[in-house]
Amino acid sequence: MKPFLKTALILSGVAIAGWLAYSSLRNSFRQRDPGGRVWFYDESEKKLYTMPVATMPPDKGIGGPAGDGERAIVVSFGKNQHDRSQWRIAYLEKYTPDLKKTLDELILARAAHRIFDGSVPSRQSKYFQTNTLVKRVEDHDWYTADSDEGKKILKEWRAWHGPDGSGPAVCPAD
Secondary structure (H helix, E strand, O other), rough: HHHHHHHHHHHHHHHHHHHHHHHHHHHHOOOOOOOOOOEEEEOOOOOEEEEOOOOOOOOOOOOOOOOEEEEEEEEEEOOOOOOOHHEEEEEEEOOOHHHHHHHHHHHHHHHHOOOOOOOOOOOOHHHHOOEEEEEOOOOOOOOEOOOOOHHHHHHHHHOOOOOOOOOOOEOOOO
């Protein structure tokens, strides 16, 4: 009887952990405005553009080869977030092909109002962090979000200051 109870408890724990991971990712996508837009940056064109919030990077870009567009975290300084002269790209972000495929399938399933039967990683999971790549606009190399350099890239922009001494604020896409 004891082995059965151990197995039942372990399976229950795994099921609960899986459900919590699924719920966390589902809620993070649900909280976004489905009609909203996010910033992307085309590296070959060196231009910002917007895409629907459900677009998973890399994207085809606006004029260059496929995969040239990455999500851009754009920040501004001061009171007027619409003053483009105050804008600065904090970092670029894209996903590995495996993670992008999973997230694209999840979004397609949601759009079709059907249950996604794949494994949904939590944004805080090791898998998600290892398969999220970040870099500065001027960098050549990409770094995993959980690497030392990746963590540095994700944090360093928070210490930036504008001409008036104000800290950065993330700019919503137009």
